[in-house]
Amino acid sequence: MVCLELETFHLERFQSTWEHAVEYNLAESGVQPLALEELLGGKDVVERFMKRSLGYVHTNGSPSLRRNISELYQDAGEENVLVTNGSSEANFLAAWSLLERGDEALVMLPNYAQVWGLAKMMGGAAVPLWLRNRRGWNLDLEEVKEKVSRKTKLVAICNPNNPTGAVIDRTTLRGICEIAEDAGSWVLCDEVYRGAELEGGMTPSVWGIYEKAIATSGLSKAFGLPGLRVGWILARKDVANRLWAYHDYTTICVSAASDFLASLALEADNKARILSRTRRLLTSNWSILERWFGRHSGIFACEKPKAGAVSFAKYSVNENSTLIAERLVREKGVLIVPGDHFLMDGYVRIGYGSDAGRLEKSLALVSDFFERLGKRIRSGS
Ligand SMILES: Cc1ncc(COP(=O)(O)O)c(C=O)c1O
Incomplete structure (x- = not known):
């Protein structure tokens, strides 16, 4: 063992x-x-919520929730989504399924240190990819090139970044994916702050840029709903299915109440509000x-x-x-x-x-x- x-x-x-x-x-x-009352709104929604059965829900997330999540991304469908308990479970499943002893992970730092710790526990080596204050906390693609190697199984980034609030633009995201592709590595992009921009449009997602990219996200930050514990993985259909099998070993599914409320939060009007x-x-x-x-x-x-x-x-x-x-x-x-x-x-x-x-x-x-x-x-x- x-x-x-x-x-x-x-x-x-x-x-x-x-x-x-x-x-x-x-x-x-x-x-x-x-x-809860700000989310539930009118009487008929409250009634629907109260009548909700507290059974197990679809273990990969109900179809309506997965559909609503997929609409946050271009050209994604519900088959690309696996619903998890928070984006932390999403990150955990991705790291667990990808990293084996001897693998290296390049991990953006400073960063929410979850993947950093997981990479060391599961793979053995975590290599820092520093955002530097003097560069406006921007990632240096030359540094990514220098640090990536044949041992690099995973390049883990966080966009927008916690704690600096830096955002990686689409061109740089493409650059990271190209470097990862040359090395045969996966890209894991934690996008839980996407949608919480102070100015401008939504941060670009890694989804659709690279076949071996996995985006993780959830409702805890930009949506102000951390207590729902709803997160997700967005990936190629076969990858989402593979990760679903790992999810069978962790939490099975989210709670029925959370599935309902998360789906409600992501309906078009509520999402905009x-x-x-x-x-x-x-x-x-x-x-x-x-x-x-x-x-x-x-x-x-x-x-x-x-x-x-x-x-x-x-x-x-x-x-x-x-x-x-x-x-x-x-x-x-x-x-x-x-x-x-x-x-x-x-x-x-x-x-x-x-x-x-x-x-x-x-x-x-x-x-x-x-x-x-x-x-x-x-x-x-
Ligand atoms: C970058 C990042 N990812 C994941 C998480 C965990 O969030 P969740 O509540 O969705 O599990 C956090 C929490 O602070 C975070 O900052």
Whole structure:
């Protein structure tokens, strides 16, 4: 039996420990979640929901849900979709099915460290593909070329990126796929922030660019519905079917209530309403955060994110990011994510998708903390 050595997923452990205990949570990467009543709307939908049987649903997702998901992509059909419990299960199934001992995975960093950890556990080697601040957090195709090898089974990217909010354009996506194709590798693109752009159109999907590309996504971020735990895989029909067989071993299917509600959220009118709520929230909250960064430019430097509800800020105080986040949560009751969780000390991730009033209050506590810490360090006390 192969025994996998578990690598702690520090970001998830830290959030699980604190998110329900803190006064102010700026560690969230999605927008303020919708309430059930905002999604259900009118009386007849509520009635339909109440009459819903709580049996098992289609284990790959009900046809109506898969159809609605496929409509988020060009020229995709319900046969290309496998519904999963969150995009995290989608990523897990992709990594589990593709990676064997001795395989290498090129993984974009900084990044939500799930595939990074899985690649090390399942394949053995994860090779970083760095987004660099000085390049506006853009990926360097030359670096992808240099790092890819015959051992590279998988190139894993996240678009839009968590934590930087960077977006890869279609030309660069094609470039990544061409390099992967030359090496015979798969491309796994986590697109869970697609639809949460601050400006411009929707981020291009990897779907349709390359035969061996798998897109993962879900309703947790751009749709503000993380509690539904609905995600999906979008892939070639035979690949979606193959991954379905892996899904039989994990969670079988999503809950009947979630399948119904997810399908409802993705109906055309609801989809437009929810995505415009997300954009409104992000745009107005970003202006709060931008003003705050401006007032504290001696401490923080941060690129404007193109998408997503998080900002990745470099700070000038000479202290480790994990120590800072731990002290901040204990002393001020504000939760942020240390750069260490993205393998980038010297940075912190600050979410801005929450209610505007709470955001302002928490930011005031964060800057007060950093100012005092800076003074203490400078005076050596
Ligand atoms: C890039 C990325 N992928 C996946 C996930 C997990 O999301 P889900 O709730 O869909 O499982 C997260 C959560 O923060 C994320 O940032």
